[in-house]
């Protein structure tokens with residue numbers, strides 16, 4: 001029996017793990033991978049204390065930091081996916097996809113979020129045949145080709161910036177009239193001659209034969225259906241919280257995020273905390289997720305010690 005189960009190895013989970021180690025809380029940190037969502041980013045420029053760091057280096061620094069402090073108080077279980085988290089006689093029981101079980105008096109859910117899939121005809125059929133969710137992984141395959149990015153948030157513009165280095169042209173589609181991305185990122189991307197933006201447009205269908213050949217979309221200003229010839233479509237259409245395994249244990253909001261008290265990250269279930277992008281926190285950033293993890297851990301420590 002551990003004091004605490006931490007689920008997730010992104011900034012929220014790792015920050016909590018480092019603090020748990022320093023406070024000598026006996027914890028098990030279970031995660032599919034270490035690093036979290038921005039691992040795929042080429043350059044993160046707002047992780048406080050670093051001017052610029054690649055997602056891979058950020059993930060490595062998380063792993064190194066945890067390894068340096070964890071001693072024998074934190075058990076790291078990487079490469080495992082939690083499929084259920086429920087109440088047990090003495091606390092909480094987490095089960096993994098491979099059938100492993102872990103028990104603890106308290107639980108911290110820091111399981112973040114995953115990419116939302118493009119839900120239009122052709123998107124599933126052409127996944128890995130031109131439709132992709134990872135610019136760092138697949139971008140170079142589209143050198144000197146015309147590509148589209150779906151999504152006008154930070155992730156969309158960051159993806160466009162990566163692709164602009166080698167694609168012939170990048171056309172970014174956004175559903176709304178106003179972009180959600182940071183102005184500095186928008187300016188950087190739009191300064192490239194081969195960058196185009198289509199605002200207020202609804203993707204309708206991915207076209208192709210063996211591979212993607214184009215994207216049709218509705219111009220929401222004119223109501224017309226238009227099409228663009230592209231060989232790659234990079235989807236950055238937002239995220240969905242990874243909270244299914246806890247849906248029977250804690251209260252979720254309408255889109256599946258865990259409702260938390262922002263003062264201490266407590267959920268509505270005594271003994272369960274949540275931190276980072278899996279919560280109903282308004283803003284989703286690495287620094288915020290790490291801060292949430294720390295805040296939760298401070299509260300968990302006091303809670304565990306009182307018992």
Ligand SMILES: Cc1cc2nc3c(=O)[nH]c(=O)nc-3n(C[C@H](O)[C@H](O)[C@H](O)COP(=O)(O)OP(=O)(O)OC[C@H]3O[C@@H](n4cnc5c(N)ncnc54)[C@H](O)[C@@H]3O)c2cc1C
Nearest residue numbers: 008009010011012032036037082112113276277284285286
């Ligand atoms: C492309 C991209 C670029 C970004 N760039 C920036 C940036 O420049 N600056 C910035 O501040 N933010 C950036 N963000 C946002 C930032 O990455 C997130 O806000 C942050 O990662 C949230 O951290 P988290 O720990 O809450 O969750 P996540 O990073 O999502 O980590 C969740 C962790 O939980 C694990 N996990 C999930 N489900 C399970 C399960 N069932 N069982 C076990 N483990 C599980 C995952 O493997 C992962 O380790 C970017 C996001 C993306 C997608």
